[in-house]
Amino acid sequence: MKNTLKVSKLKSEHRSRKLFQQIEITLLENGMSTSQTSKKKFDPIDSMIFQEGLRIQKLFFDLDLDLMLVVLNNKKVLKESISKFRLLKGATLEQLEQYEISRTGVHWPALDEDLSLRGFLKTAMLSSVHQENVVA
Structure with a gap:
């Protein structure tokens, strides 16, 4: 069990480093400096969304695990706790599955979220970043 956790942590750290490297490369390729003194059109997150066309493709929910999976169009999956969001926390599975995806996010009309x-x-x-800095 302990070795499985170490392998999982190493994979997570590798993915995180790779993501930050992709952001840095994208900024440099678009002529955007990463220095604090330069004026930039997009920060790294906006760059991924607006210049690279990153989008939410689909959502999956598991109420028992308090889990929402956000599938992106680049085949990456983000994990969130449903209970983190006040208006989603008390929703039924049917209500959660009634969402609309837009260019910049997701909307639940019935929940007004x-x-x-x-x-x-x-x-x-x-x-x-926080996971990589955890000691022990």
Whole structure:
């Protein structure tokens, strides 16, 4: 069990490093400096969404696991806790499955909830950075 967790953590760290490398390469290829002093049109997340066309393709839910999977058009999957979102937390599976995907996020008309792709990506990036810095 311990070895499985180590392998899983190593794979997660590798994916995180690869994602940040992709962001850096995209910025440089588009002539965008990564220095703090330069004016830039897009930050790395906006660059992935607007310049590379990253989109939400589909959502999957598991209420027992408090899990929402966000499938992107690049075949990557982001994981979120349903309970993290106040308006989704008490929803039934049927209500959760009644969503509309837009260019920049997802909307649940019956629940009056909107979540952005930018927010999902930011959360994934931050959690991957925090996981890499955990000691023990």
